[in-house]
Amino acid sequence: MDFEYSDRCKNLQDKLLTFMNQHVYPNEKTFKQQVDSNGADKGNRWIPTQLIEDLKPKAREQGLWNLFLPKSVRAPEGLSNLDYAPLCEIMGRVIWAPEVFNCSAPDTGNMETIERYGSEEHKRQWLEPLLRGEIRSAFAMTEPAVASSDATNIETRIERDGEHYVINGHKWWISGAGDPRCQIFILMGKTDPAAARHQQQSMILVPADTPGITITRPLPVFGYDDAPHGHCEIRYENVRVPAANILLGEGRGFEIAQGRLGPGRIHHCMRAIGVAERALELMCQRLNQRVAFGKKISEQGVWRERIAESRIQIDTARLLTLKAAYMMDKVGNKHAQAEIAMIKVLAPNVAQQVLDWAIQAHGAGGVSDDFPLAAQWAGNRTLRLADGPDEVHRNVIAKLELAKHL
CATH class of the missing domain: 2.40.110.10 (Butyryl-CoA Dehydrogenase, subunit A, domain 2)
Structure with a gap:
């Protein structure tokens, strides 16, 4: 089992990290200000932000566009699941960033659904403008x-x-x-x-x-x-x-749902790992900056335990996600069912725990909008429900495990 990223993936990682540093992280507050000002000035918070519309052409020019869709003649830039994983993780570090690269949910899952199950007319009418980011x-x-x-x-x-x-x-x-x-x-x-x-x-x-x-x-x-x-x-x-x-025809909805939700679930997990990684980064920065009871908080034993546990859990979740992506590429989504279910339980729970510790490390600031942690905590908590709750995925895992021993 080889988890080595391709040369193309490594090149895109470098470009994406640079793009995030130059255009995304410096604009996190700008995004919020634009949403809030639309509501205040125009009475409508549901107006798309100019920031994202300005960044989309820049992303497309650099080849950072439609990276999620493998094996589509309409999106030749699409990557394998294994190569997409580290890029999706990077995008996931900021809630609104995936849209900049036309890689945001639910559009990604919908585009994959129309690509797999739609007619040529469906693809012409709906998939192509979605791939262009027009709708x-x-x-x-x-x-x-x-x-x-x-x-x-x-x-x-x-x-x-x-x-x-x-x-x-x-x-x-x-x-x-x-x-x-x-x-x-x-x-x-x-x-x-x-x-x-x-x-x-x-x-x-x-x-x-x-x-x-x-x-x-x-x-x-x-x-x-x-x-x-x-x-x-x-x-x-x-x-x-x-x-x-x-x-596809009447009676095929459940079949389509299973095909759609596999990639959607693993994309959520990739982004959740990015959320957890950033939370750990912010936690460490905060702990190194603050002094309590005569020494840096990062020198307190309880926080070293939490930092270590965060690193262990994040890397565990990442490796299982890569295994699931590898299997989806090699043997298909159906045969990767157990791995997809396992990571759908593990990744959101890991991210939630690391976020909770990061919020605790920031004190009262952690629950404010001065840092991204509170919004990420709220968004990540929904992942334990979205695309199937933890309980359903655990049931799938148990049934597959029990079947081995019948």
């Missing part, structure tokens, strides 16, 4: 009325009516729906409630301007609205879309 997208699966950790619970109906499907349902936590550039939803619902349990669901492309779609409200995470991206509650009432918008 954004959302993935509409989670519902408030059911436990969406079990996707077979989904109640939204997709009913055939001649040359159209009619959609009725209630979704929430639909990330990216608040962005005015969001032009397409990939929606999961039921086409045949009487079919076998995993053949009831389908996925369909729903243009965001279709009549009958109502964005009820943005949903904040621990008080953060994540504007201009956001997570929204949406109602679909008699929404009519062409029958050709169905992906």
Whole structure:
């Protein structure tokens, strides 16, 4: 098993680190100021920031664009999962940075879904403008009325009516729906409630301007609205879309979901490792700067224990992520199921622990907006729920392990 990065990956790492140092870290406060000023001056926090729009052409000029999508003729710059991992980690160190490189969720998962399962017309109409960064997208699966950790619970109906499907349902936590550039939803619902349990669901492309779609409200995470991206509650009432918008055909939704969520999960984990790495970096800087009880806090035994444990946990999570990426490249997502599930549990929990220690090291400053830690803590906590909660992934791991000994 060889985890050596390719020469191209190493070159991109150097370029990405330089880009982050020159354009991203110095602008963290500028990003927040632009979001806040849009709300104050124009009454609308959901206006895309000029900062990110200005940085996108710079990233593209340097070849730091669409790096997430492997084996696509429409995105020849795409890397293998193994080569993308260290780059995704670097982007993940700042919450809004992935969008600069057209590598942000949920667009990455949606682009991979359309690439894998869409028709040529779907790709022309939606994938190509997404790859160019001209529009954004959302993935509409989670519902408030059911436990969406079990996707077979989904109640939204997709009913055939001649040359159209009619959609009725209630979704929430639909990330990216608040962005005015969001032009397409990939929606999961039921086409045949009487079919076998995993053949009831389908996925369909729903243009965001279709009549009958109502964005009820943005949903904040621990008080953060994540504007201009956001997570929204949406109602679909008699929404009519062409029958050709169905992906693969009726009853294939669960299959598509499994194919979509594998890469999405590992990308989340790559970014979570970047979050943890930066939290450890900020923790060490803070501990070296502060004196308590006559000596630097970094010289206190309890903090050395936490620093050491952070390093052990981060490197453990990184190695397991690389193993999962390696297996996805070599044997496919299905055969990497256990590794993807394990890292989806491990990485967010590691990042959460390191963030918690980093916040503690910063004292009251750690829970303020003067440092990125509080916002990262809030965002990272959602990863133990997003794309399947810890409990579901642990259950998958246990079932696979038990099957070895039947």
